Amino acid sequence: xxxxxxxxxxxxxxxxxxxxxxxxxxxxxxxxxxxxxxxxxxxxxxxxxxxxxxxxxxxxxxxxxxxxxxxxxxxxxxxxxxxxxxxxxxxxxxxxxxxxxxxxxxxxxxx
Amino acid sequence: xxxxxxxxxxxxxxxxxxxxxxxxxxxxxxxxxxxxxxxxxxxxxxxxxxxxxxxxxxxxxxxxxxxxxxxxxxxxxxxxxxxxxxxxxxxxxxxxxxxxxxxxxxxxxxxxxxxx
Numbered sequence: 001x002x003x004x005x006x007x008x009x010x011x012x013x014x015x016x017x018x019x020x021x022x023x024x025x026x027x028x029x030x031x032x033x034x035x036x037x038x039x040x041x042x043x044x045x046x047x048x049x050x051x052x053x054x055x056x057x058x059x060x061x062x063x064x065x066x067x068x069x070x071x072x073x074x075x076x077x078x079x080x081x082x083x084x085x086x087x088x089x090x091x092x093x094x095x096x097x098x099x100x101x102x103x104x105x106x107x108x109x110x111x
Numbered sequence: 112x113x114x115x116x117x118x119x120x121x122x123x124x125x126x127x128x129x130x131x132x133x134x135x136x137x138x139x140x141x142x143x144x145x146x147x148x149x150x151x152x153x154x155x156x157x158x159x160x161x162x163x164x165x166x167x168x169x170x171x172x173x174x175x176x177x178x179x180x181x182x183x184x185x186x187x188x189x190x191x192x193x194x195x196x197x198x199x200x201x202x203x204x205x206x207x208x209x210x211x212x213x214x215x216x217x218x219x220x221x222x223x224x225x226x227x
Contacts, residue, residue: 032214043115043202043218044154089153097144097167097212101153 008105015111019077023090023102026071030100032093035064035075037086038104044089047075077107085109113137115219117203123225124193131189132222136205142212143186145178146202147171148221154202159212160186166212193226200224 013019025033031052036044050057050064050073057064063076073090087106091099116135124130136143141162146154157176159167162183172178175193180186190197201222206215 034216036218041220041223043204043220045218046216091153093213095213097159098156098169099154099213099216101155103151103153 009103010106010108012108012110013080015080015082015109017080019075019080019084019107019109021075021077021088021090021105021107023073023075024071025073025090025092027092027094027100028068028071030092030094033064033066033073034091034093034099035062035073036089036091036101037084038089039086047088080107080109082109082111115203115205115217117201117219117222119222120220121223121225123227126195126226127192129189129191130193130224131187132201132203132224134186134188134203134205134219136184136186136203137207137217138184139207140205140217141183141208142206142210143180144204144206144216145186145188146204146218148200148202149198157188161212190224193224195226198224198226 034049035047038044048059048064061078065074087104089101089104091101118133143160145157148154156169157172158178160180163180175191178188204216204218
């Protein structure tokens with residue numbers, strides 16, 4: 001079935017670099033997208049969200065970009081820190097109660 | 112602590128035994144969700160409550176699974192006759208009345224179930 005997927009299972013960066021984590025989705029009906037951070041042994045932690053009527057949204061050190069033409073979502077983390085090391089998931093809401101999650105990208109930040 | 116609380120954090124059980132997990136949502140949140148997450152995968156939706164009413168169940172929720180939220184506050188998820196394939200992290204999330212269903216989730220830290 002259709003699902004949200006991520007391009008790379010792992011991403012390794014140096015402290016201070018900018019990180020970009022990508023996600024592709026297939027359902028044009030999806031109207032809401034969220035990025036979550038999950039540290040080992042913990043539940044997903046909300047980072048930032050974006051609705052389908054927007055192209056870009058910024059938070060503290062994070063930016064989400066939505067390209068509906070190619071069904072692509074990205075998370076940019078500025079000045080990546082060791083504490084950013086975690087698994088990052090994108091998720092979509094297709095207008096129902098459930099969030100559909102992708103498989104996740106493991107971000108490793110070395111100092 | 113005003114987050115979503117789950118208990119226990121870890122559970123090891125023998126195949127065939129019954130287990131029950133508890134979730135205490137954020138107090139003003141009337142929506143409650145259960146998800147299951149297996150190793151290396153994203154969470155998968157199991158079921159949704161609005162107040163005490165169970166309004167949606169995934170096909171993943173087999174007959175051996177039952178969830179309740181009797182007073183519209185805490186919720187329990189029971190698995191009967193556990194199988195090794197039930198080994199996973201069981202996550203609970205809640206959201207407020209002002210957020211539509213499927214929006215504004217706060218997740219708990221989960222219960223890690225290992226069936227041996």
